[in-house]
Amino acid sequence: MIEENSSQPLSIGEVAPEVKEQKKCREDLCNAMKNIPAMAPEDFRAEVERIKAAYEASVAPPPEYAELLDKQFAEAVKCAGEKIREMEVRQEAFEKLQSELQRLLTDELVVKSDLEKFDSDCIKVLGAVPPEFTEASVALRERLAAEEALQAADTARAEALMEELKNLTAAEDVAPLRERKSSIDSEFKTLQHLPQPVRKRFQDVSHKASQKISRFFEELDLARWESYTLKQDICGKIEEMNSAENPDCVKFAKELQELRERWKTLGAVPKEKNEEVNARFLEASRQLQHKVDEFFSNRRQERKQAAADKLALIEEAEKLASSTQWNATAAAFKELQAKWKTIPRAGNEENELYRRFRAAADTFFNARSAYFSEREKKFAAIIQCKEALIAEAEALTQNDLRRARQLREDFRNAGNAGKSENALYERLKAALDKFFEARRAVFSEKESESRNLIAELEQLSSDPVANMGRAREIRERLQELDCRETAGAVKKASQTFDAALSESRKKETRAKGDLGREVARELALSVDKLLAGESFGFTPPAAAEVFPKLSSAVKLISAAVEGDAKALEKLNRQIAAARQEHERICSELEKLSGAQDAEADNLAAALQAAIMGNFAKDEARAAAQAIDPNKLASEYLNAGILPSEELEASFSRFDAAMSRI
Secondary structure: OHHHHHHOOOOOOOOOHHHHHHHHHHHHHHHHHHOOOOOOHHHHHHHHHHHHHHHHHOOOOOHHHHHHHHHHHHHHHHHHHHHHHHHHHHHHHHHHHHHHHHHHHHOOOOOHHHHHHHHHHHHHHHOOOOHHHHHHOHHHHHHHHHHHHHHHHHHHHHHHHHHHHHHHHHOOOOHHHHHHHHHHHHHHHOOOOOOHHHHHHHHHHHHHHHHHHHHHHHHHHHHHHHHHHHHHHHHHHHHHHHOOOOOOHHHHHHHHHHHHHHHHHOOOOOHHHHHHHHHHHHHHHHHHHHHHHHHHHHHHHHHHHHHHHHHHHHHHHHHHOOOOOHHHHHHHHHHHHHHHHHOOOOHHHHHHHHHHHHHHHHHHHHHHHHHHHHHHHHHHHHHHHHHHHHHHHHOOOOOOHHHHHHHHHHHHHOOOOHHHHHHHHHHHHHHHHHHHHHHHHHHHHHHHHHHHHHHHHHHHOOOOOOOHHHHHHHHHHHHHHOOOOOHHHHHHHHHHHHHHHHHHHHHHHHHHHHHHHHHHHHHHHHHHHHHHOOOOOOOOOHHHHHOHHHHHHHHHHHHHHOOOHHHHHHHHHHHHHHHHHHHHHHHHHHHHHHHHHHHHHOHHHHHHHHHOOOOHHHHHHHHHHHOOHHHHHHHHOOOOOOOHHHHHHHHHHHHHHHHHO
16 A cells, blocks of 8 residues: 555645654654653663664654654653663662661660751652651651650650749749759659659759759748847937937828837747847837837827817908908908918818818909909900901901091990000001002002003103003003003093004005005906907016915916916906806995994984894894904905906996995
8 A cells, every 4th residue: 555655746835654653753752752751760661762763663753743753852861861860860769778777776875856867868868758668667657756755755754843843933932842952863863764854954953853852941041130229229319219309290190100000920040039129129119109109199189289270260260251342352362371371280170170261262363353354354355346347457458548547436336445456456556657658659659650651651652552562461450550640541542542553554455445446446457458359468467465465366366367268267257157156345444334334324214124023134233333443444454356347347336335334
């Protein structure tokens, strides 16, 4: 079949079947080399050699395929070689780890960390711990786990014992530590599965506890002598107070009580000193207590007299409590308060007596404060009102003349503001004076500026067209100034300027109209000749450039004279458009002049039309009045070219209508 197919002609781009077979064979070998499965290094290498031999023995396809396939196969062989080297390295590492595991299994001193390191090395090199390694180390792992459990239990118990010993050592009372220490030490000795660091820590804790017990016995004897010394100091302090020339018995009574309480808190003294120090303390405290009791007996008599004196002041204060003589009574109360301060305290009655005295004073002073507070509120309201009037006066503008005159009257009607009245009035007066002075100054400046502008506007009337911009600025400024003194002069100067401007514009319009008519007439003659079919030489008028449509007509006439038929056609269209424009403008002007005459001559007809509901006539009149004849005249100058006869007729209509407006 292959030979038959190979003898048949092939189409362009088609590959021969035998070439396809050769190409496929080598592609399969390349794929086999790329997809070699994982196996022992010896088998792996043998498989690589077998595929290489098969590739070399296969029939090579044509060069255009062989080169690419050879390259792919060489790359696959290279990758296979790298895999072989990787597997050899892995096998070597596997053997080393296997030897290490055998060593661990035979070593009696191995610990859990050794086995954990071995597992870590397996994962790092092989990616995981091989199952055969795990099976071989089962017994070792179980033994280490049992030892770890015993060690954890003993360690936990050791930690509890250490914590208890620490707490007993830290406590102030040494008795519990003395009772428990030996039991803790004995129990610790029974713990056999402990790491060395735990044993070392327990020894440190136990040593500190022993040191505290030793210090306790040393300090116990010292404490007794210290108590003896402190009690002697207490006796000396009481004896010193007994010998004072001017005793402060209140202070001494308090200190004696404090010294007695302190005596109770001190511990025992050495037995040989106990009777001596107790007898000294009892005698000294008895003498001081007698002096204190005598002092307080005398003070009770003084307080009784003070209570009577203060009661008399209270009765006098209660009589004054309802007085409305504010100044005199306030002075009397201040005198009573001064006397009260000179009288000693009345003991337990002091607070009640002072409450009654203070209540009487508060009654008067509260009423006095309420009176003055109400008066101050009234003054405050008046001050606030006058402050607002002053603020308004300070904010007045030039247009507030009437309000400025009213403010002074409102200020007087607001009432008296007490001590602030004079100062407030001076502020209002200053604000109003400032307002009127500023107003006079502004009016003076306005009048001066207005007269200067009027004079300038009168001067601008000599050439109104050139000075229109400045005249507009002057008029706007005069309107802003709105000076009453110069209002007549402003109106007169404005009328003079407007009249001059109107006359100047009329002259300009007439001159421009005369020029336009002259140019139009000259062009109309040329149009007549063209329309008549005559041949002639055409010289454009120089002034035609001033008028856009006439200038356009000049170009068309020049081209038509040269024989340009399209130019002649355009000229005819332009003449037709100009004819309509002339008709429109003349008609508008005639309507405008006719509407003005009708309004002057026949007002009764308009009234009759309105009564009958014919408002269209009024609307037409309003539209006619809205037409600007000056604008129509300006448009007429550029209405376009006509033949001579039509042009003259249009001029006549235009002049007639304008003469009636």
